[in-house]
Amino acid sequence: MRIWRLVNVPRVHLAMLWCASWLVPSRQRREWLAEWRAELWHVLHRDSRQPFIGSCDAGEAIAFCLGAFQDAFWFRKNSPQSKTQGWFQWDSARQCGVFLALLAAATLLIALLLPGARSALQRSPYQDENSLVLISHESVYHNARIPTISIEEYRAWRLRKQDLFTDFAFYRPIRSQIQGAQRRTTGLSIAVASDNLFDMLKIQVASPALEEARRDNKPALVLSQAAWHRYFEGDPHLVGRVLEVAGQQAVVVAVVSDDSWQLPDQMDAWLLENDHDLIALPPESTGFVLGHMTKVALATKPRGRWHMSVSWKGDYDGYDCVSLAELIQQPSSIFLFTLMLACLALPATTPLSLGDYPVTSESLFAATCWRRWGFLMVKIALILPIVYYGSLNLAYINTSLRPMSSEYIQLVASFTGCLLSFRWALRDQRQRCPVCLRLLINPARVGEPSRNFLAWNGTEMMCNRGHGLLHIPELSTSWCGTQCWLQLDPSWKSLFQEAYLPNAGTF
Amino acid sequence: MAVESKLSHTAAIILQAIHAGYIYGFGVMEMTGLPSGTVYPAMRRLERDELIRSYWEQQSIADAEQRPLRKYYKLTRAGKATLEASQKRYPLLTRLVPSPEVKQA
Numbered sequence: 214m215r216i217w218r219l220v221n222v223p224r225v226h227l228a229m230l231w232c233a234s235w236l237v238p239s240r241q242r243r244e245w246l247a248e249w250r251a252e253l254w255h256v257l258h259r260d261s262r263q264p265f266i267g268s269c270d271a272g273e274a275i276a277f278c279l280g281a282f283q284d285a286f287w288f289r290k291n292s293p294q295s296k297t298q299g300w301f302q303w304d305s306a307r308q309c310g311v312f313l314a315l316l317a318a319a320t321l322l323i324a325l326l327l328p329g330a331r332s333a334l335q336r337s338p339y340q341d342e343n344s345l346v347l348i349s350h351e352s353v354y355h356n357a358r359i360p361t362i363s364i365e366e367y368r369a370w371r372l373r374k375q376d377l378f379t380d381f382a383f384y385r386p387i388r389s390q391i392q393g394a395q396r397r398t399t400g401l402s403i404a405v406a407s408d409n410l411f412d413m414l415k416i417q418v419a420s421p422a423l424e425e426a427r428r429d430n431k432p433a434l435v436l437s438q439a440a441w442h443r444y445f446e447g448d449p450h451l452v453g454r455v456l457e458v459a460g461q462q463a464v465v466v467a468v469v470s471d472d473s474w475q476l477p478d479q480m481d482a483w484l485l486e487n488d489h490d491l492i493a494l495p496p497e498s499t500g501f502v503l504g505h506m507t508k509v510a511l512a513t514k515p516r517g518r519w520h521m522s523v524s525w526k527g528d529y530d531g532y533d534c535v536s537l538a539e540l541i542q543q544p545s546s547i548f549l550f551t552l553m554l555a556c557l558a559l560p561a562t563t564p565l566s567l568g569d570y571p572v573t574s575e576s577l578f579a580a581t582c583w584r585r586w587g588f589l590m591v592k593i594a595l596i597l598p599i600v601y602y603g604s605l606n607l608a609y610i611n612t613s614l615r616p617m618s619s620e621y622i623q624l625v626a627s628f629t630g631c632l633l634s635f636r637w638a639l640r641d642q643r644q645r646c647p648v649c650l651r652l653l654i655n656p657a658r659v660g661e662p663s664r665n666f667l668a669w670n671g672t673e674m675m676c677n678r679g680h681g682l683l684h685i686p687e688l689s690t691s692w693c694g695t696q697c698w699l700q701l702d703p704s705w706k707s708l709f710q711e712a713y714l715p716n717a718g719t720f
Numbered sequence: 721m722a723v724e725s726k727l728s729h730t731a732a733i734i735l736q737a738i739h740a741g742y743i744y745g746f747g748v749m750e751m752t753g754l755p756s757g758t759v760y761p762a763m764r765r766l767e768r769d770e771l772i773r774s775y776w777e778q779q780s781i782a783d784a785e786q787r788p789l790r791k792y793y794k795l796t797r798a799g800k801a802t803l804e805a806s807q808k809r810y811p812l813l814t815r816l817v818p819s820p821e822v823k824q825a
Contacts, residue, residue: 251788252746252756258787277749280756287761291768 226253229278236285238292245288249281306588306650309641313595320602329609329619330602332472333544339475340415342537344511347476348502351520351531359477360385362502364494366525370502371488377510377521382410383491385500386478389459393444401440401481403458405494408485411435413505416473422453423466423485432463433485440481441468458484475541477501479615504534544608547620548601548627555631563636568683568696570647585647592638600630644683646676647698653683662687669693679706730754732806734762735795736817738772739803743792751817763793771799 230253234246256277324330339345350361367383384406393399404410408427411418418435426433434456436445445451454465463484474480478501506514517539522529559565567589570582608614608623644653653674660670671686671693685696727735733752742751749759766772772793782789795803807813 247789248745248791251790252744254788255744255746255790277756280758280760283757284760284764287764291764 223274226257226274226278229275230281233278233281233285236282237288241288241292245285249284253277304652304654306645310588310591310595313592313599317595317598317602320599320606323606324602327606327609328471329612330605333605333609333619335472337475337538337541337543338416338473339537339541341505342541343516344506345413345537346504346506346534347537347540348504348532348534351533360499360501362499363496364491364498364500365496367500367502368488368492369525370523375507377506377514378504379507380409380413380505381407382413382503383407383500384410384476384483384503385494385498386480387459391444391456391458391482394446394448397444399444401444402479404478404480404483405459405491405500406483406485407491408433408487410483410485410503411469413503414473414476416469418467418469420452420467422464426464426466426485427487430487430489432458432461432490433466434458434463435466435483435485436468437471437474437481438468439471444481458482461490475616476503476537477540477616544601544605544623547623548604551604551624551627552597552631554628555635558632559635559639562632563639564695565639566695567639567643568698570698581648585642585645585650588645588650589638589642592641593635596631596634596638600627600634604630643696644674646678646680646683648680649676649678651676651678659684660687665690727802727806729810730758731762731766732803732810732813733817734759735766735771735799735803735806736813738793739795739800740817742817743794744790745793766799767793770796771802772796 227250230246230249233249234242237245253274256274324334348362349359362383364383364385367381370378371381384404386402386404388400389403390398391401423433436451441447441451451465452467455462456465457463466485514534516536518533518535521532521534523532524530604623604626607626608619614622641652645651646653654677656672656674658671659673660668662670664670665688669684669686670688671684674683674685675681676683679701681698681700683696683698684693686693689695734748734754737748737751740751742748745756745760745763748754748763749756752759754762763772767774773796774791774793777790777792779789
């Protein structure tokens with residue numbers, strides 16, 4: 214048969230047919246594609262032979278080509294070839310494992326490609342995350358991500374002799390207009406900060422311009438990499454330029470990577486000012502205060518969160534101190550929490566029992582049992598990275614979301630993913646032959662519900678290799694409480710040869 | 721092959737259309753108004769049940785008309801018997817798609 218070269222046929226239609234043809238078993242694919250291509254030609258040239266009908270519009274031709282997928286699916290479903298493809302079969306344990314491994318690799322790859330997910334996977338960028346604490350007023354204990362400390366309090370703490378802290382740093386998030394590339398004015402999220410902020414966090418800003426700005430007592434502006442690209446088009450000569458920020462002239466001294474800032478509020482830039490300039494802020498201005506704990510305090514105070522009382526204006530105020538290690542929730546800790554929750558909730562969604570399997574049976578010797586348990590463990594081991602990376606991808610796909618929103622998304626996605634996938638793993642395990650680990654087929658109803666107390670009533674499934682039959686009771690009874698495996702001896706095997714098994718499509 | 725009782729109305733219309741001379745998939749689509757996703761899988765089922773048979777037209781005819789080679793379908797003996805039974809079951813079938821004999825009359 215000669216394939217007619219189709220001229221004047223839109224490539225999109227041919228591409229659709231070509232894609233659909235991959236669903237057709239290879240032996241029938243060529244003929245199937247030839248028929249559909251010929252029919253498509255007639256669909257597109259209908260007007261030339263029947264002018265009164267009118268020309269075929271693009272939508273009609275696309276609808277025609279979409280039908281090819283249904284036809285191809287029919288071939289796929291009813292072809293004997295798809296039923297006897299050896300080891301590469303959907304119901305086999307190996308194929309199930311390969312599919313899960315590929316899915317795990319795909320989710321990991323996506324996580325590495327998504328900038329938000331990649332930075333979340335990295336370790337905390339702060340070396341002293343245990344000795345650095347974020348201080349907030351006690352009244353907002355549960356949310357250390359809201360600025361509560363006034364500049365007045367910060368100033369007083371710095372001047373006072375401290376037992377618990379060696380140093381403090383302050384930053385106040387503001388919104389300010391900056392003239393960006395091509396003289397466009399844009400609004401940026403800026404942290405007006407004390408000039409020791411980056412030193413305390415040990416973020417490397419090695420720049421001669423910074424030293425020069427400090428020497429001249431000028432405010433220094435540090436940009437995030439994202440803001441540098443977005444608002445200044447990645448201008449390589451930006452460092453050293455003077456910009457007007459929040460009513461004062463600041464020198465751009467450096468650009469830092471986006472991953473280096475993980476404290477509350479997403480920032481585009483940091484305006485580093487000396488204490489003298491910070492005093493110019495109104496006394497009631499609130500911001501975040503970062504404290505560096507002394508070694509003694511580090512040894513005596515509990516890790517994570519702790520409380521302190523400080524005298525202020527003749528009264529004692531309560532403050533909460535949250536270490537950066539506690540504040541920057543690692544995705545792995547969220548995942549472990551949801552994993553625990555999912556394990557607790559699992560028995561409410563599906564029975565944990567895998568059924569009764571006769572241990573004395575000759576075919577179910579120890580190696581087979583270990584293989585069965587090994588398969589379950591492999592499934593669970595592959596599910597964990599799929600859910601972990603999958604929930605991370607979902608949480609950090611949108612980089613404009615606030616960190617807390619991303620954490621909530623990860624929490625929900627991770628819990629749902631763990632619960633549903635564990636449920637699937639158990640249900641899948643229960644429906645597999647314990648010997649060859651293939652999915653059991655041909656479910657058949659046996660017995661009558663009305664005679665449940667007189668005879669067995671439920672569903673019977675069989676292994677297509679003749680290893681046995683699985684009896685799943687409709688109702689749990691004293692003689693049949695859970696699904697039960699009936700092992701068949703090898704003499705039954707001849708009845709279960711695959712060649713003699715009826716094709717599901719012929720029913 | 722006794723499959724008359726299993727033939728759906730859609731399958732009966734397609735069988736009737738092929739009998740009426742619409743012997744390729746797109747022709748059946750135009751006659752019946754059914755979409756391609758229904759017509760072609762239905763014709764596969766009819767062919768599997770040996771009610772219709774497919775064959776490729778001669779290359780020379782397609783070459784002479786400057787078009788790709790086309791696959792045609794025709795009723796088998798079992799298909800004709802099934803169609804007769806379906807016409808009794810669905811009396812409006814011959815009105816929807818007139819048989820060649822009716823058209824000639």
